Amino acid sequence: MPELPEMENYRTRLSEHLIGKRIQEITITREKSLNVTVEQFRQHVEGQTIVAIDRKAKHLLFNLESGKVLLLHLMLGGVMYIGGEGDAPKRTKQVTFIFDDCSLFLMGLRLGYLHLHSLDQVEEKLRDLGPEPLDDSFTLDAFYKLAEKKRGMLKSALVNQKFISGIGNLYSDEICYQSCLLPQRKVQELTIQEKQALYRSIQAILKRGLTYGGYMDMPVYKGDLLTGQYNQHCYVYDREGELCKRCDSKILKAKVASRKSFFCNNCQR
Template sequence: MPELPEMENYRILLNQNIAGQMIMDVQINRAKSVNVEPEEFIKNVSRQKVVTVERRAKQLLFHLENGYILLLHLMLGGRMFYGTDEEKPDRTIQIQFSFGEQNLYFIGLRLGYLHLYDRTGLEKELSDLGPEPIGQDFTVDAFLKLMERKRGRLKSKLVDQQFISGIGNCYSDEICFHARILPMREINELNQHDVTQLYQSIRFVLQDALKHGGYMEPFFQGDTLTGGYDSLCKVYDRQGEMCVRCGAAIIKEIISSRKTFYCSGCQS
């Protein structure tokens, strides 16, 4: 599932390519991918300019000229591609926006969605999200306060979107590895040094992943940035491989129904 670095990378690319452009046509091939009747969706989106694209947590917000906002959550298996009809991937396309010769394809929205909201509806939908971990307000002091009196396993709390927004399965493991902390540790067992290191690792890993384009497939033909972090993951999906730091084998376990990867040699 795309996480903060992937969606932030998409936000940057979308603003470079479609901000200020008019959506000339809308095609909906899967009605369940939208939250209103397809006819109503098309009526409110077609012939509208995309003013800007924002990101909140793992979701993108397409602000339209008429005041409506499209909320995109790719969930598991979803992606986007921008290009011509000849360039598009050979995949099932649930929704398509046309910008003249170029199109924005929403692909693999089996669980994902593109919902239409007014400002009030959107604020209600996003009201329970936690702080943004790459935002200016997310300081070490704010994180120390956030962690006070918290209980439960570290992995489970890091992926809790009401606690911190944007971190999921992949980056929670990469963050724990960078911090040298086991993901199954109980939060109330961590000392101030552990929590401070965890904060630094959150900031570093997410920014590093964004710098390398996250782990998604290319956004357009010739895109050499998107997906660059896939080969740089240290533990995620590396079961049985040797740890790049200490040489021990990477282990896979299930924590709270989530696959979790870590090194027992240099994480404690």
Template sequence: MPEWPEMETYRQQLSPLVCGLTIRHVDVNREKTINEPAEAFQAALTGRKIMFVERRGKHLLFHLDDGNRLLLHLMLGGYLYYGPHAEKDESRFQVIFTFEDGNKLFFGGLRLGYLHRITAKTALERFREIGPEPFDPRLTEEAFVAMLDKKRGKLKPALVDQKWIAGIGNFYSDEICFEAGVVPFADIPSLSDGTKRNVYRAMRKVLTEAAEAGGYMDQKLTAADTFTGGFAERCRVYGREGEPCSRCGGTIRMETVSSRKMFYCPSCQGTN
């Protein structure tokens, strides 16, 4: 599932491509992907301009020139593609926007994800329930430690809780824990103050590096895209069960806790 770095990569790459362009045509191949009848959705968006693209956690918000928003959540398997045509059957994409310059924005893999047209007020209400952004200036190291001080349970479930902090999922929670030198299933109340601070610093370091490398997804945004997915080969524990640890040479292990996979190095990741 795309997380903070992947959605930030999409935001940065899409903005100069689609902002200011008029949507000339809308194809809806799967009505369950949207939140209103296809005819109404198409009529409402035809002739509209995308003014700018915003990211909030794992969501993208397309701001339209009529004041409304398009809320995109890719969920598991979702992706975007931009160009004059797709490299596969276009009917396989759930929604397609055709812009005035002939280029198209393809929304694919949205069997679990969605693209909803909502008002600005509804968008604000939706995001009131989402936690702070990892790089919110108000989320200082002290504030993060204070948040953890009030939290119970295991570390990884806290990091992936979108109501607690926005944008982190299974992939980056494990990478953050590795960087911080703590196992993802550590009990939060047992963590030392120093470890909590290490987790905060690791979060910002890992997410920054991942975004600068294009995230881990391998679906390219455009035919000429050589940026997206650059972090995949640099991940250190996630999906690397049985491989040697890049830090200590130990063997990466995978365990399942509460139906959630956790990848870590038992040799160099402590518990507190």
């Protein structure tokens, strides 16, 4: 499932191409992806200009000139592509936004959704999300306070969206690796130095993910060479049996808090 760096990469790429553009037409082949009927959706969206694209946790928010917001969550398997019918991937498109010079295709939306809301409704929907880890307000002190109350394993804390926004299965493993902590560790047993290392790693790994354009396989548009580069730069994720870049031990895979997790049992403590 795309995490903060992937969604932020989408936000940047989509913003470059779509801000200020008018949605001429919208095609929907999967009504279940919506929270209203196709007819209502088209009524509110067609003819509207996209004025801003924001990201909150793993969601994208398309702000329309009417003040309405389209709230997108790709969930597992969802991808986006900007282009023409000629270069678009040969896959079923659940939603297609048609602009005068390109289209935005949404594919693989099995559990993913695109909901139409007012600004107030969106705020209500996203109210329970934890802090954004790359925001200025997410200081070391704020993190200490947050971690103080947290029980359970590090792995489950990091992927908990109410604890911190935007981290999922891949980056939680990378963060644990970078901070030399095992994902099985209990949050309440971490020392102050370990919490500090964890805080620094959360920011460093998410920024590293952004630098390499996240891990999504598919480019966002033809000629997009950045998106997906993180796949070649993973420290531990999906590298079971390969050697640790820090100590040359074999990377292990195990279920931690009922999620698959990759780590080095030698240099992570």
